[in-house]
Amino acid sequence: MKRMRLPVFLLGLLLAVSLRAGSLESAYQARAMLGADVWSRVVRIENEASGRGSRYPAEFHGLVVAFEGILWLYTEYDGTQSISRYAGRLEQDQADLGPLLQAVEPGLTRFEDVTAPTPFAILGRPPPYACFPAAVARWQQLQREAKPPARARLLAIYPEGHRQGHMVLEYWREGRRYVFDPARPTVERELSLRLTEDPLKVARALFAPRDGKRPVRAMHLDLEGPGIDGSGQG
Incomplete structure (x- = not known):
């Protein structure tokens, strides 16, 4: 059976860069x-x-993440990108990471899993270009709450002239619609239920032009969780 080829997400642009x-x-x-x-x-x-x-x-070091059935690679140099090329291959991708890294750049020919208990104190500030980990962390937190979202998706938003994008979390709960933006982690922005669900139009509603460059492309990834009922109603 032919497997569905996945789009490539490149993330980490708009979040303020930590040292x-x-x-x-x-x-x-x-x-x-x-x-x-x-x-x-x-x-x-x-x-x-x-x-x-x-x-x-x-x-250098990076973090390989399995989320929503695909693999992602985070580095402090350019943020997070999806590295799985086809849906339905998570276990195979986890067992054979080499070709996926070489697809990122051909020179990435050798790697070693060095995962261990954290060898030092974790800094209070987030690492550079961490919009994807922050959005996923917020999603994990929401699922543990008494009334988790009835629907959610990640939005990857790309301004004109930029290879990298920025990721936010959009979710519906109790008849209301919200966006969590890792660049503004203390504010949960509410969106009108009448606003279109087209990813690019949502992106343009969220972000004013950045340096004169408005969002020109947006992609979304629907999320699964215990509160998701498939109806789209909160």
Whole structure:
């Protein structure tokens, strides 16, 4: 049976950049944000193409995350990207990570799982480009509440001229519609139920033009959870 090819999410643009603590520390910070309920592994990656047009150094650490049936890679250099290429292959992808890393960049030829108990104190501030871990962490928190959302999705929003996007969490609960934006973590913005659900139109309603560049592309990923009833009603 032919498997459905997945779109590629590239995330980490709009969130204010924290000072880098080092790629290993950032990977563990992102892992701590996600919590024990989300499968993740800290990996050390070697890059044969460092200094030859690659955006990564010769050796660095990242966090591989399994979420909604696909794998994602977080690094402090460019945020999070989806690395699974086809739906329905999570176990195979977890067992054979090498080709997925080389699809990110051909020079990423060697890696090692170095996951261990956190070897140092986790910093209070989030790691750089952490919109994806923050949105997933908020989703995990919402599912543990007495009245979890009846519907939710992640929105990846891309401004004009930018390769990377920014991720927010949109959810419906008790007849109301909200957006959690990791760039403004203390504010849960309410949206009108009359607003279209078209991802790009939602993105343009959320964000004023950034440096004169408004969102030109948006993608969404529907989420599953204990409160999801499939009706779209909160």
